Amino acid sequence: MKNVLIAIVVLGIIAFLYYRNNPKVDFKEDTVDGIHFQKGNWQQALDLAKKENKVVFLDIYATWCGPCKQLKKYTFADKSAGDFFNTNFVNMALDGEQEEGAVLAQKFGIEAYPTLMFVTPEGELITKSPGFRTASDLINLGQQILDTRN
Template identity: 30%
Template sequence: MIKKITLGLIAICAFSLTTIAQEINWVTMDEALELQKKEPKKIFMDVYTNWCGPCKMLDRNTFQNADVAAYVNEHYYAVKFNAEGNEKVTYKDNTFGNPNYDASKANRRNSAHEFSKFLKVRAYPTMVFFDEDGGFISPIQGYQKPQQLELYLKLFKSNKYKDMTTQEQFNEYYKAFKPTFKE
């Protein structure tokens, strides 16, 4: 009898964990730009490299957060982009690649992708935001905890950034922001 109850509890716990866990629906940049034509949404891009420790922490600690995943999935097209990979990207009628990519260095430092250079990404991780028409909004550099990322996700989603012309205006927004995402 105890064995049946224990197995039942294990099954309930496993079911609960799988229903609570939510993953971000990652797509390529080309797919996100195509999706925007049918249903306009902003784009959230995670620019990472395979060797970057803070990038892996962002994946594990922030992108696995249920609040972050739900918010990103609802309000953005999420793009995961390897800044040193060899994926082709077409953006604003230009095709970007990585002509100096070395497959033998796939998990080590490699050459920078032309698209990451175009976006002026200089550190990893960097999260880049684009508007509903695929226009560049802003990069956010460095590791972000869920509540830190929440500030930017909501700032860009609400378009409040358009009214901020000074650092002081952003600082006021920052001070007044009340996070709701769980850590």
């Protein structure tokens, strides 16, 4: 009986830690002050980037991915990241395991989630960066992209 009780407590602690580190995140919902991601398809994002003479910032994620959830909840929700990316880029986020996202993940050779990419309005890859980034790291990466294009 004592072993059963200990097992239940241990499982409860594991479940608590898992859900604390993997928050429930709605990938389709925009943040209030952070980065706003375009609705629509990839071609529409490229067309908008051409029209506005901007680079596309593309987040390829998976719904089960812990670091993807952390990016969405913290980095993409950051006001300074939102101000910078909403001004300088056309932002798009796609599930790398669904429909158009899966096609792009294969095209760009995505090997891990999340992968953050910068793409020209013509659809050419500028750079890709797998893994989690803080808001300041992401802004620095975006600034490097802008600096190389000017």
